[in-house]
Amino acid sequence: MTDLLGNYKLVLGLEIHIHVNTKQKMFCGCDANIYDAEPNTHTCPTCLGLPGALPVPNYEAVKKTQLLGLATDCQLNTNSKFDRKHYFYPDLSKGYQISQYKEPLCEHGKIVLSSGRIAEIERIHLEEDTAKSKHENGKTLIDFNKGGMPLMELVTTPCFSNIDDAVEFAKMVRDLARYLNISEADMEKGQMRIEPNISLRTAEMERLDELPPYKVEIKNINSFRFMEKAVKCEIVRQRGILETGLTPEQQNRGYDENKNVTVAQRSKEEAHDYRYFPEPDIPPMIFSEQYIEDIKKQLPELPAELAVRLATKYQLKETQIFELIKSENKDLVQKLEELASHNLDPVKVANLLLNKLEYRNLSTEAFIQQYNKDNETMDDADMLTQAVKKILAANTEIVDQYKNGKESVLNFLLGQVMRETKGKANPEITMQLIKELI
Ligand SMILES: [Zn+2]
Incomplete structure (x- = not known):
């Protein structure tokens, strides 16, 4: 990335939009389940902005926003309100968007990144999404389902000075x-941008x-890979302007993934242009x-806290913890804890749950049975190795005879191992072990 930047330093901030699943x-x-719906089938006078229709806030959305605020170390404001943000665009039915300007639900949070650097969150607020416009044959069609x-x-x-930190942060927020x-x-369904x-x-x-x-905002990016590419090509563009002695214009741009360039949209408004009230x-x-x-109190144990607990209570390996704290593996953690409470080795159990799919659907009893069976054979192998080593150590002269070419002595050694293990050892495996260890 230093190649891209030349003598310049990157100043990068993020706005992340997430549909709340109410x-x-x-x-x-x-x-609100609009994702596979026919256009304009999820609408009513309120979300179409018809005169006289009154908005009533959805408490579930408020509470979920506050939960994310708590999970990211934000302060929850005891006083919060909605504001109107005015601008004119066809996908905005009322000519304004109900959003939050002053007094958002959450402020001043942070997430600690894997590098130890801190990503600072200025605010998390709640608003309504706009409708979706589609440009087709010189016409613009609008689907108000998303509105x-x-x-x-x-x-x-603007706390990020490199792209990797920003991508990691965005992934952590998604998770x-x-x-x-x-x-x-x-992101493919537009639930996160x-x-x-x-x-x-x-x-x-x-x-x-x-x-x-100045700053340039790139609108509506719907994948982490595109985000990385968009930031990179914007760095190159801005550096080109700066190196001629000019300052890039403050504006919104879009990312064209086919051409891998950013394209100017509208000049970026200042807050006063929106006439918030x-x-x-x-x-x-x-x-x-x-x-x-x-x-x-309703906040569940967070991934970072779970990671600490898995490490201290069960001594799991870092790679296991990394997998287990993913949201889709919540059930596995529960299983692991249940099995560990039956005195099974947590590291072995985590290994089986993560790497052997057939173990995941076993009941606790069936799991324990299978686990014990597997471990017995494992233990047998250990015991057999010990027995072979012991016999070899006790018969150094015979071992020397073998090394001098007298292969028939192998049978004598095998017999000794059989005696040592009271006939339990498998002769073929034992013979193989003798040859390996000799
Ligand atoms: Zn509606």
Whole structure:
């Protein structure tokens, strides 16, 4: 990446949008399972923005946003409210979007990355999604199913100085959303979208902690790979402009994955262009300290906490822990704990559950039976090796005779091992072992 940047340093922040998996849309009763639906079949006067229709906030979406806030070390605001954000675009039915500007639900969080560096979260707020436009044969078609879907937006500070950290962070947010059952966060279905904002500065500016006078936001990226590619080609573009002595324009751009370039969209608005004001149809939300305490209690054990517990309580290997803390492996952790409580070796059990699919569906009893059987043969192999080593050590002269070419002595050694193991050893395997160990 230093090649890409030349003498410049990267300043990168992320906005991550995630559909909250509620039953209904954000401010109306429409069914929120829109993903395979015919266009415009999940709409009503409220999400179409018809005159006189009133929004009613979806509490499930509020609570799930607060859960993500707690899981990312945010402060939950006791006073929060919705605001209107105005702009004109065909996919916005009311001419404004109900979002949160001042007093978002969550603020000032962080996630610790694997490098030990800290990704700072500025805020997590809740809003309604816009509709989806489709451009076809010179016409624009609009599907309002997506309009009014509950959408949480997580905004980081411009805290990333390399792409890998940013990608890792975005993946951690996705995993957390899944883990907490806040969203399936399937990027192909548009349930999660990433918007990196990018600018470059000199090493001197970095030293003085001075931000560049512009930033470029890349809209609606729907895969981690595209995010990485988009940031890289934006670095190259901005560096080209900076090296001619100019400053890149503050704007929104889109990523064209076919050409691997970013393309200018509209010039980026400042907050005052949106004419934010408090949404008059929704009263402010006030949360008591007691309420926040109660939500905290509902928070399950988080992946990072689980990782520590798996390491300290069961001494699992790092690679095992890495797999087990994934949201899709929740059931395996439960099984592991159950089996470990029956005095089975947790490392061996984790190994079987992760690597041998046939073990996953066994009942606890059947698992223990199979486990003991496997271990017996394992133990036998160990015992046999010990016996062979013992006989070889006790018969060094005979071993020397073999080494001098007298192969018939092998049978004598085999006989000795058979006697040692009281006839239990398998002669073929024993003979093989003798030849290996001699
Ligand atoms: Zn509706």
